[in-house]
Amino acid sequence: MIEFRGVGHRYGERVVLSEVDLCLEQRRVAFVGANGSGKSTLARMVNGLVHPTEGSVSVDGLDPVRNGRAVRKRVGFVFTNPDSQIVMPTPEEDVAFSLRGKGISKDERERKARELLSAYGLGGHLEHPAHQLSGGQKQLLALCAMLVREPDVLVCDEPTTLLDLRNKRRFVELLGSLEQQVLLVTHDLDLLGGFDRVVVIDGGRVVADDTPEPALRYYRKLAE
Amino acid sequence: MTPLGLYEPGASPLHRAGAGWKLLGILALAIAAFVLRDPLWLGVLAAVAVLGYPIARIPSRRCLQSARTFGVLVVVVFALQWLLLGLDGAIVVGLRLVTALAAANLYTLTTRIVDVIGSVERGLGPLRRIGLRPERLGLLVGLTVQAVGTLAGIAGEVREAAKARDAGWSATAFAVPFLVRTLRHADELGEALAARGEGER
Numbered sequence: 195m196i197e198f199r200g201v202g203h204r205y206g207e208r209v210v211l212s213e214v215d216l217c218l219e220q221r222r223v224a225f226v227g228a229n230g231s232g233k234s235t236l237a238r239m240v241n242g243l244v245h246p247t248e249g250s251v252s253v254d255g256l257d258p259v260r261n262g263r264a265v266r267k268r269v270g271f272v273f274t275n276p277d278s279q280i281v282m283p284t285p286e287e288d289v290a291f292s293l294r295g296k297g298i299s300k301d302e303r304e305r306k307a308r309e310l311l312s313a314y315g316l317g318g319h320l321e322h323p324a325h326q327l328s329g330g331q332k333q334l335l336a337l338c339a340m341l342v343r344e345p346d347v348l349v350c351d352e353p354t355t356l357l358d359l360r361n362k363r364r365f366v367e368l369l370g371s372l373e374q375q376v377l378l379v380t381h382d383l384d385l386l387g388g389f390d391r392v393v394v395i396d397g398g399r400v401v402a403d404d405t406p407e408p409a410l411r412y413y414r415k416l417a418e
Numbered sequence: 419m420t421p422l423g424l425y426e427p428g429a430s431p432l433h434r435a436g437a438g439w440k441l442l443g444i445l446a447l448a449i450a451a452f453v454l455r456d457p458l459w460l461g462v463l464a465a466v467a468v469l470g471y472p473i474a475r476i477p478s479r480r481c482l483q484s485a486r487t488f489g490v491l492v493v494v495v496f497a498l499q500w501l502l503l504g505l506d507g508a509i510v511v512g513l514r515l516v517t518a519l520a521a522a523n524l525y526t527l528t529t530r531i532v533d534v535i536g537s538v539e540r541g542l543g544p545l546r547r548i549g550l551r552p553e554r555l556g557l558l559v560g561l562t563v564q565a566v567g568t569l570a571g572i573a574g575e576v577r578e579a580a581k582a583r584d585a586g587w588s589a590t591a592f593a594v595p596f597l598v599r600t601l602r603h604a605d606e607l608g609e610a611l612a613a614r615g616e617g618e619r
């Protein structure tokens with residue numbers, strides 16, 4: 195379970211988050227809000243990439259600030275731009291790379307990578323140059339590189355921004371089918387039907403927190 | 419993303435040779451090219467490096483690509499040296515450069531990054547006793563090799579964007595977006611690595 199207690203954040207003088215109190219236990223939670231409202235800052239706190247300047251975050255009782263490594267073992271993070279997340283030349287090597295330091299042999303790492311990539315439809319591209327994959331395939335690869343680490347929670351910050359409509363739908367359906375808890379930051383409101391909970395952020399504050407329909411109704415009104 | 423410096427899958431003897439031995443081979447070649455001054459011998463070294471390409475069965479498309487990219491550099495350096503040192507000096511420097519670039523590029527074409535990382539880790543394993551972390555150094559070397567391709571890709575995109583706006587060539591018009599993109603890439607890469615369990619924070 196992920197908890198925000200009185201969380202605030204400022205960059206220098208600029209306050210970008212304030213008084214966030216959330217207890218996230220649902221399996222599918224989405225965060226929506228205008229550009230610059232603080233969603234990415236909030237999401238990055240979950241795995242300790244950003245530290246709150248006020249209050250605290252806890253993941254299964256662990257503090258991402260003090261126990262960054264342990265928290266990142268539980269929390270996977272998929273970023274917007276897959277090009278920056280792919281660090282090895284081929285999909286197989288890239289996914290296997292995620293298992294470095296887990297004490298498994300190289301052959302075993304590569305076997306696991308192949309298995310997972312095949313399960314997600316990238317079996318035909320195991321040894322192709324990763325940077326020549328299509329946008330959707332790269333995003334899938336970035337997801338696989340996280341899933342292979344078997345996290346309990348998956349945080350995704352606008353993972354579908356670069357995808358076409360069909361790939362967007364597929365990607366979000368895929369997120370829905372995972373057994374992990376998923377926290378999704380997105381601007382694609384149409385994809386949130388199956389979510390348990392939608393949190394609306396505005397000006398660094400939580401302004402609505404409900405099931406998708408009422409939360410999104412509120413958000414759409416806010417934008418008018 | 420240009421495929422420069424990217425692995426070209428294959429089954430040639432050069433592909434199958436151990437990554438560590440290949441690295442030592444290149445180092446030996448580079449040292450020899452640095453020590454020798456006789457253009458004849460330097461020519462032999464350059465020929466050895468270039469001969470590696472047909473031996474590794476690198477497709478001509480990739481060979482041309484490399485030749486185009488490095489050719490410009492070699493020609494510019496050669497011309498400068500000719501002006502500064504005269505023809506003989508320019509030939510020596512030019513041949514050294516061709517040898518080093520051809521050999522280094524051939525290494526990245528025939529060696530998977532994971533194998534580079536692995537061989538560095540193994541080779542530096544004994545340094546663990548004096549407190550160094552071979553797995554960090556291995557990752558560093560691997561990412562550095564990768565960075566060549568990434569930077570070349572960013573440079574290409576920035577040039578194209580300038581062309582699309584008819585901006586012509588200007589040092590600032592290139593340097594500013596190139597730096598911004600490079601720094602942002604470094605930033606995002608750092609976060610992505612942390613998310614994958616690399617790094618301390």
Ligand SMILES: Nc1ncnc2c1ncn2[C@@H]1O[C@H](COP(=O)(O)OP(=O)(O)OP(=O)(O)O)[C@@H](O)[C@H]1O
Pocket residue numbers: 205210227228229230231232233234235236
């Ligand atoms: N490293 C930083 N330094 C200074 N200010 C920052 C930094 N990162 C973010 N900000 C500022 O914090 C605010 C919130 O940014 P954040 O990225 O969290 O917004 P967001 O809701 O994710 O927006 P978007 O929908 O555009 O991704 C913005 O005003 C942004 O300018």
Ligand SMILES: [Mg+2]
Pocket residue numbers: 233234235351
């Ligand atoms: Mg954001």
